[in-house]
Amino acid sequence: MDNECLRRLIVAAGGGVADAEIAVKEIGPDAVVPVLLRELLERADFGGVDTTATVLFELDDQCWTITAAGFAPGRTDCEVTVRQELWDLLRGVFGPAAARTNCTRSIRWPDSPAVGRDSAGRFGQVAHFLHRLLAGSTAAPVDLTELILRFGSDKWGFHHYTGHYARFFEPLRDLPLTVLELGIGGYGSPTSGGGSLKAWQRYFHRGLVFGVDIVDKSPLDGQRRTTRRGDQSDKAFLDALIAETGAPDIVIDDGSHRCDHVIASFQHLFPRLAPGGIYVVEDTQTSYWESFGGSASRLSDVDTSMGYFKSLLDGLNHSEFDPDDFTSTGFEKQIAGMSFFHNLVFVQKAVNDEGSLPGFVAGKPIA
Template sequence: MTLPPEQAEIRDLILASDGDDARITAAVAEIGTDRAAAVLVDELVSRADLTEITGLATTPVAFDIALEHDGRVVHRHVRAGGDAEHAPGPAADPAATVEGRLVDFVRAVFGPANALCDRAPRIRWHLLDDPTLSFSDTARLALTAGKRLLQGLSQQPVDLAELSLRTGSDKWGLHYYTPHYARHFEPLRDRPLTILELGIGGYANPAKGGGSLRIWKRLFRRAMIFGVDIYDKSPLREGRIHTVQGDQSDPDFLTSLAERIGPIDIVIDDGSHRCADVISAFHALYPHVVPGGLYVIEDLQTSYWPGYGGSAERLDDPATSMGFLKRLLDGLHHRECELPDGHVPDVAARTLVGAHFYHNLAFLEKADNAEPSLPSWIPRRPLSEAEMSAVAAQTATDEPA
């Protein structure tokens, strides 16, 4: 896997987060203590949604995050106001100081849900030391913001429909995909995943789109998220989200990308929706999906729309998205087919183990499709009357006296 340097540093922390102190310390040493602290605080701020707290724009509050490591304390200050910002150094007049060991923060922020930290973080409320401020609006805002910051230290329940609305994604509202995503993605939340989505949204505006990338970032707190779009979307990059400009219809580009960032755990095709592009992208990317991974295709309604290369008459045409997927289902059952000698099933037939279809949406499960067929003595064709009589006679002689 060859990731951009900043993403590689975050990935190293994620992979070390379920290890012991020595493993985490080695990862921190590799990227530097200050950089590790910046990554952790950036992640906490992104999970806190501080800009949604009414009143902070006019009454900002500050927090000091003090992380102890290797005999020193690294400070990052967070300013929650009209924007949520963080920078190196202690806050000048913080509402509170959050203290803890840096290795414990790595474990809490990026580790699996059941990760045990040696010590819980401590929070010292300076604001509450002043009786004139203890019951003020400033104190209320600080307590609310502080709670949200600390929630980022543990895995929280996520309502994908609500998150879709907040991020501007069309996965709920225009479509109703989020219940299906919740069903298939929830069991994977604790894994250090690599997720690739085709199609970022926002068309030619470089600052628009990225809603679903932010959904996956929130749902999968240990995942690296990659988005591909034909337009430049580099302004949408943040923390664990990386955007790549490229054309979904170019299989060489997709193959090269998969080789750089893979193996891939989840692919989501929300790109052009043209049938030819859907099929071409599958051939390029599916081989790079890990066993146990998922390949998701959205907006399959275009399989029936001529403007996208589809057809409502040629329902089994393999040049349409649904016709192609129907062929994949035949491959799933290839062991039940009488194939010519020397026939070798393709990679999809050998590894597709499950397919789930919903309105305009498909989830394909990849693993080892090695389940054998039924025993050969079970007839594959209708028996003639003479053969039926022979079977009955043989059964009668096999019965005990």
């Protein structure tokens, strides 16, 4: 299913029951069911669980059999049956927390010795598998660090970014976001990397995730996960990318880490970030490395990553300056906040035009 239809399902899941029912009917149950079952499989953490179970899903008039290896239409011998209305599963998979009630779901166990309570623990194995499978349709908390480690990203371990990410991103998890990450990882291998894209896809269960790399990483594409090959400093490429994705809500620069690339990407993409969006730059240690265009002595040089972002700080208080003494960066009315951590910068986009204190405030200079 293309991203346009996926986005429609995600938005409908955040509406009422009627919105979900209409979306299922217009897109078609035959197309919707595989999307939802694929999400359940991709979100499931089967680590340490016996994965040989067979589950039957009865969704309206659709019957699908699912195992850890995949799913297929039709009814076969199964060890447990899940019955649910399709609109309800849609809301469970793609809805905000309040909609993820799965209020029409029932679970039926067959009268079969194969999964009987006395069958050498088989009942427990299947129940454990089913619990992991259905977890992707519930509003249970998700540990971002655990996801990062599961999918093989270096955002925790070599770095310790996930605590900061969780602080900024947790309030956004229920929104139908567009996430764009520059840099996919895996260096020159088309099939390597993508760990953080998969983690964002799982963390933002209503999000569409896009990744950019100088190497073709299309073998890593998946549902709600799209890669594009391009140079993060190429304005024409970035324009074409935004035309496809729409205004991103989150941009994460984990690309080349060259100072000139970091600055060029920010200057072109931040104005195209959605209002209320967040722009993140990782690995700013390269701002002090000459091989990346940085300097450990010219700390305020605006040609280095950190020097550039520090130069934007005073713009937060632009209304306090005499216009004749203030040089605009072009961003001061778009940046509402900046946060600096070890090798990590967050820039928050919102209207910053509060104006200065009134003239009668004691101590304020009189023009």
